Amino acid sequence: MRVLGVDPGLTRCGLGVVDGQPGRASMVAVGVVRTPSDGDPGERLVYLEQELLAWIERFEPEVIAIERVFADVNVASVMTTAHATAIALLLAAKKGIPVAFHTPTEVKAAVTGDGRAGKAQVTAMVTRILKLTERPRPADAADALALAICHTWRGSTQARYTAAAATHGGRR
Secondary structure, rough: OEEEEOOOOOOOOEEEEEEEEEOOEEEEEEEEEEEOOOOOOOHHHHHHHHHHHHHHHHHHOEEEEOOOOOOOOOOHHHHHHHHHHHHHHHHHHOOOHHHHHHHHHHHHHHHHHHOOOOOOHHHHHHHHHHHOOOOOOHHHHHHHHHHHHHHHHHHOOEEEOOOOHHHOOOOO
């Protein structure tokens, strides 16, 4: 299964593509889409859309795994994260690609065995699981890979939101 993991954010949106199945995973690609925090929000969203679309078209994921946004005291941060999530959902719907949401706790538990693991531990385990020679940086990139690993290992038990029913029924 090929999974595109998306760690949504408007300033930094982590992207990671993994091929895998339960117990095995290999990295295909990893990166971060960056936009200037002082830029026009609409232009930032358009840029994120263009970059994410390029990844979808290049790597042809079977599923997009997105970190579930959780409420925080910083409403502005939650809103920009939600905007980035909406871009990923919109593109998935247009392409007819199923989307799965995974909570940060679920992702941490899947890759480290501990739902309360810190970012350094998640990054170390992603590096080990994927047999990488270097740790993926920044943390957004490692988190995106962790999301993709989580879905390849646990995805069959997760609810998926299929956009194909709302579109023309075709994937491409």
